[in-house]
Amino acid sequence: MSKEKTVSEAINYRRSVRIFDTEKPIDKKVVKKCIEQAVLAPNSSNMQLWEFYHITSKDIIEKIAPLCFNQNAAKTAQQLVIFVTRKDLWKKRANANLAYLDSVFGKNNPKKEQSSREKVARNYYGKIIPFAYSEFLGILGFFKYLMILGIGVFKPIYREVRKSDMRIVAHKTCGLAAQNFMISMAAEGYDTCPMEGSDTWRIKKLLDLPFGSEINMIVSCGVRKPEGVYGERFRIPFNEVYKEV
Ligand SMILES: Cc1cc2nc3c(=O)[nH]c(=O)nc-3n(C[C@H](O)[C@H](O)[C@H](O)COP(=O)(O)O)c2cc1C
Incomplete structure (x- = not known):
């Protein structure tokens, strides 16, 4: 594997990849290291109300793909990481x-x-x-x-x-962990796609996740196929979203 990218390089390299190269498996040790870096994300009150389910079994990925509505990013994923909040x-x-x-x-x-x-x-x-x-x-x-x-x-x-506020707090924090993970993966030359398009209840049942847990997002992982990046990156002009006060 090539030299690790700098933070800026990794941020620019990361794209949501919808088609992974199924001929290019990824090393689960590297993915695990990226999850270890996810854990270092800032988190509300250092309560760490999160868990990470690293799915490496092809069988389980095949069962999860239809629950992600057979999105290509799920169907072609080599591994998945499920980011879960544990407010409970x-x-x-x-x-x-x-x-x-x-x-x-x-x-x-x-x-x-x-x-x-x-x-x-x-x-x-x-x-x-x-x-x-x-x-x-x-x-x-x-x-x-x-x-x-x-x-x-x-x-x-x-x-x-309020109860709903505390859910937001847990999901905010978990999203930061997911971002740490995706940037770490990009630094390693690996690709990801965050997915909220899924039936979280069925996935919870399939994986036997605890009652009080909530799926924050599922991140599919692999190595991009060139056609797996759907076009140039689109962002609203920076001046429209940047407000100096
Ligand atoms: C919380 C979240 C959920 C997302 N869910 C999906 C999804 O279900 N399927 C998908 O193809 N992309 C999904 N995306 C990816 C976004 O569409 C993508 O980040 C956005 O279009 C910007 O493209 P980029 O990531 O390549 O910069 C999701 C992104 C986030 C942050």
Whole structure:
């Protein structure tokens, strides 16, 4: 494999590839390394509410392709990576962060001996995160929202506390991981196509994904066929979307 591309080179090389060369298999170790780089993406509160399902089995890819409506990108994929959000794991992840704080600052430090950084961090994962993520059928979120509307009249406050808001938070974060992955793949000379065109419920069932998980996107992987890139890249003129304030 050729030398790894620079970030700018990889960003420019990456295209959504719809037809992969089925004669050119890709190395699953390299794909796994790119998933390891996906994990390094910035993510909301470092809660890491994500999972990555690396599909290398041809049989499973063949079963998934019809659930992606037989898009060429799925039919010709050599491997797939399914980016999944796990909002339901918030308690586990908050506890992992608290355990990490124990490893950094030491366990059971009396409050008066804690540095302000330690206090803020422990309060964040011990109180604020549970406040933001705790949920009961969407009802609790609604009450939190009303409370925040009231407090928000008097001071700036974080407003995304409803059940739907927390889903967006998890999906935002997962999208960043997916982008890290696709750029890493491009740096290796591999191609990808992100797909949201799929029956996520059926794919969840096929892969036996946990009830609380949601598919963020499926990224098909392989090496491009020249005709697999559908035309020149089209973007709205930059001046139309760039606003200097
Ligand atoms: C979240 C998301 C979902 C997408 N879903 C599909 C899809 O289901 N099928 C597809 O062919 N392309 C899909 N795309 C690719 C876009 O169409 C593509 O990124 C866009 O046209 C720009 O082209 P480029 O990626 O080559 O720059 C998706 C892209 C994103 C970010």
